[in-house]
Amino acid sequence: MTVAIIGAGVMGETLLSGLVRSGRRPAELLVGEKRRDRAAELEERYGVEVVSNVDAAGRADTLVLVVKPQDMGEVLDELAPVVRPGQLVVSLAAGITTAFLEARLPEGTAVVRVMPNTPALVDEGMAAISRGSHCDEAHLLEAESLMASTGKVIRVPEKQQDAVTAISGSGPGYIFFVVESMIEAGVHLGLPRSTATELVVQTVIGSATLIRDTGEHPVVLRERVTSPGGTTAAALRQLEEHKVRAAFLVAIEAARDRSRALAEGMD
Numbered sequence: 001m002t003v004a005i006i007g008a009g010v011m012g013e014t015l016l017s018g019l020v021r022s023g024r025r026p027a028e029l030l031v032g033e034k035r036r037d038r039a040a041e042l043e044e045r046y047g048v049e050v051v052s053n054v055d056a057a058g059r060a061d062t063l064v065l066v067v068k069p070q071d072m073g074e075v076l077d078e079l080a081p082v083v084r085p086g087q088l089v090v091s092l093a094a095g096i097t098t099a100f101l102e103a104r105l106p107e108g109t110a111v112v113r114v115m116p117n118t119p120a121l122v123d124e125g126m127a128a129i130s131r132g133s134h135c136d137e138a139h140l141l142e143a144e145s146l147m148a149s150t151g152k153v154i155r156v157p158e159k160q161q162d163a164v165t166a167i168s169g170s171g172p173g174y175i176f177f178v179v180e181s182m183i184e185a186g187v188h189l190g191l192p193r194s195t196a197t198e199l200v201v202q203t204v205i206g207s208a209t210l211i212r213d214t215g216e217h218p219v220v221l222r223e224r225v226t227s228p229g230g231t232t233a234a235a236l237r238q239l240e241e242h243k244v245r246a247a248f249l250v251a252i253e254a255a256r257d258r259s260r261a262l263a264e265g266m267d
């Protein structure tokens, strides 16, 4: 079973590294990457063969498309003449629908749309997958197995993918923004930057593990931290007064809308 990754930037390399970590042999992996220097880097780092997109499509059983949404039309035009019946095409691009892919590939091509995220690099990824109209259970299992090499995978109806993109696809960006802001706040309070960073990072890991392992509602966990008349209450009041909750709602709606717009080919 040969898998070709077309577009090995941040997310393409993340998947490639996960496949290697999970035991796929470099000989079963191919990469199509436009930038020559990047291609050389990946050959060196993973011992994989970097070939043209057309060669990759000719040799692989599964093609994973990890180019920017804006480049997807061009890549599909290149691949369509060489995609064979029985091959699976998996897209990791934000906004790109299975209908868009199917319209540009030979009639009957099995496609799966995936929304991954970058914690996949440390095997803590969250991926959501949706089937195209010519996709059977075996295709979904194959896509699940690819993504399971880097973390958790769920199946969602495709109509939820723009919301998924806004929550878990872009989500790490919001968390890093919060982390960055808390570190900065610690520095303002006079803590050395290294101390502030260690405190914030472990607090985020601890809080994430607590919510996952206890299954408790976040409100319950938050209430346990919030002693009456105490420090947390003082801080949370400021977050509410500065409308941080409302900001998250509009920010995540903007990400959802952007995902929809990408589908319409806007840039």
Ligand SMILES: NC(=O)C1=CN([C@@H]2O[C@H](COP(=O)(O)OP(=O)(O)OC[C@H]3O[C@@H](n4cnc5c(N)ncnc54)[C@H](O)[C@@H]3O)[C@@H](O)[C@H]2O)C=CC1
Binding pocket: 006, 007, 008, 009, 010, 011, 012, 032, 033, 034, 035, 038, 053, 066, 067, 068, 069, 071, 074, 075, 092, 093, 094, 115, 116, 117, 118, 169, 170
């Ligand atoms: N970075 C992230 O957190 C996430 C990214 N994605 C999706 O992954 C896709 C890639 O995103 P990134 O990796 O962040 O972008 P990137 O810009 O780092 O990677 C894209 C790669 O595709 C290559 N490329 C462009 N045209 C090509 C072509 N015709 N043939 C072969 N290679 C070509 C580029 O040289 C580049 O290395 C996007 O569609 C994005 O929506 C999805 C979820 C999360």
Ligand SMILES: O=C(O)[C@@H]1CCC=N1
Binding pocket: 094, 165, 169, 170
């Ligand atoms: O920002 C983006 O468009 C991509 C998709 C989800 C995360 N990064």
